[in-house]
Amino acid sequence: MKRKSLFALSAVVVVAAAALVPVLWSGGDNLHNGAAMAATPADQAALIKKGEYLARAGDCIACHTVRGGKEFAGGLPMATPFGTMFTPNITPDDEYGLGKWTSDDFYRALHTGRSKDGSLLYPGFPFTSYTKVSRADSDAMYAYLRSVPPVHVPSRPHELKFPFNNRNLLIGWRTLFFREGEYKPDPTKSVEWNRGAYLIEGLGHCGMCHTSINAMGGPVNSAAFAGGLIPLQNWYAPSLTSNKEAGLGDWDIKDISDLLKTGVSQRGAVFGPMAEVVHNSLQYMTDDDIHAMSTYLKTIPQKDEAPEHLQLETSEQFGSELLKQGQKIYADNCAKCHATNGLGMPPAFPPLANNQSIQMPSAVNPIRMVLNGGYPPSTGGNQKPYGMPPFAQALSNQEVAAVVTYIRMSWGNHGTPVSPQQVSELRSAPLD
Incomplete structure (x- = not known):
């Protein structure tokens, strides 16, 4: 964990929950006929560069890379209340990675939460947020992941408790908690606000940490962005809807932007899981995108009271x-x-x-x-x-x-x- 001096805003936006990614990705047709191939080498280079930027925005490297290991080779253990998941290899290796996936397969995984073979992905992989990602951005990310060195390493099977190892149970979960669909801009808002909303709600998947989950592992949508204890990590993601916690209604845009981009501002600093997000992802984003995210965050409706959380009391x-x-x-x-x-x-x-x-x-x-x-x-x-x-x-x-x-x-x-x-x-x- 990378943190700073005593306290301040611990975990203010996203966490590298960026994917307790669930399933061994495998199989499929060769990409080179896929939609992600650009017309010329220069176009393809630009597409890859865009995809690298978007993969940073989604913090993909944090979950798909073991510390000291090869990038995107997977294998990172992700402890959950339902057992341990191991992130998959998403390098372009033909046997163990995405080598035989098409751009259609990749988009299906992000957009619908289904693997190449049609099997359902566990919601530790944030497809409930990634479904908002546009096809063009999905294709760019795919082109980038095709460009990284392949790593010939198999993914480790998940170790989930019964009955959570029964993938058929996901049908009911999806009915309750998943709404498929790309982000639709709000015509009453500015282009900048919509860009920020797209990044926060989509690739950034901020709600995965800043929204409490219920006993079924589903988000409490009535308390979106109202904060919650991150399961098994013992860090608290503050409420973004209350000025008594991390609500940003009375923050200056500059202070929000500084915090997201550098990890420190005149109002505080980030620690814990949020520090990882800033280090791996947010510091690489453009000033325009950071400003857009800050603009959106500042407009999240504020409530008078923060949600109540269990706290041991003293006399x-x-x-x-x-x-x-x-x-x-x-x-x-x-x-x-x-x-x-x-x-x-x-x-x-x-x-x-x-x-x-x-x-x-x-x-x-x-x-x-x-x-x-x-x-x-x-x-x-x-x-x-x-x-x-x-x-x-x-x-x-x-x-x-x-x-x-x-x-x-x-x-x-x-x-x-x-x-x-x-x-x-x-x-x-x-x-x-």
Whole structure:
């Protein structure tokens, strides 16, 4: 994980959920007769370059590349509540990759959630978002993936629990949660707004993290973009519909754009899964596309209240004790970077005062930052990010709870006390 100094906006838009991609892609006819072939070598080179850009926008490399492994060779394990999925090889290898897939096959997978042989893909692969991708963009991505070096490595079968290993169950899931169709521009909105909506709702698949899922693994559409705990990762994707969390209604477009493009801004920094997204994907996007995404995000309807999330509570008396203890811990360990008044020194050291991510009902992200520390992503616009040291070895569960409680309740912040029990539960949480 790439994170920065203490807290700020952890996971503000997409996560590299970009595909708990489900199925072994295989079989089919040769692409060279497919629609993705351009008329001239120059046209084909331009198509490949466009496809590379779009693959970056979709963060494909994050899920289809094992750390230290060959690009797009797959094999990355993706833990889910239903078992472990392994991402497939999407290099142009004829036996194990996309070598025999046509551009029609590739578009079908993105648009309908079906593999080359017609079998249903598991929804860990974000076809519910990718269905919005245009045919032209699909063809460009396909041309790019055909251009990367083939890797002769088989995909590992998924290890899903019964009955989730029965693919026929996906028929019911799709009926409830999947609506097929390319993005349709809103004629009442600007071209820029529609471009942002296309990227956020389609390739960016931001809703996969920022929308809660139910027991069936389906999105709670009535609470779209209202935030949720990312299953098994123990990071909280803040609500984008509430100014009490990561709602962007009162943000300047520049601050939103800076955050997406570089991982830091005057309003905060990204950590956790969102830092991966910025590092692998968003930093490579054009300023125009970042501005379009920011424009769209700023117009997401805001609600007065953030959604309620389960939070272990402490008594009023114990909360007061934690607050007093946390003040000394903060002075000894945090004030040097974040200042005694909590205003920090942005963008190097984010402000903690009046920081929505500190005050959210869920205290998961600030607890994890105190325990594990980290950095925001290293990007072209922030090549040497400042780091946040870990305090898991230096502070007890109660001391961590105390300093987080102090930060959540000081300088006008309106957070609630944190339970040492919750710190204990998160202390053993995986770092990736």
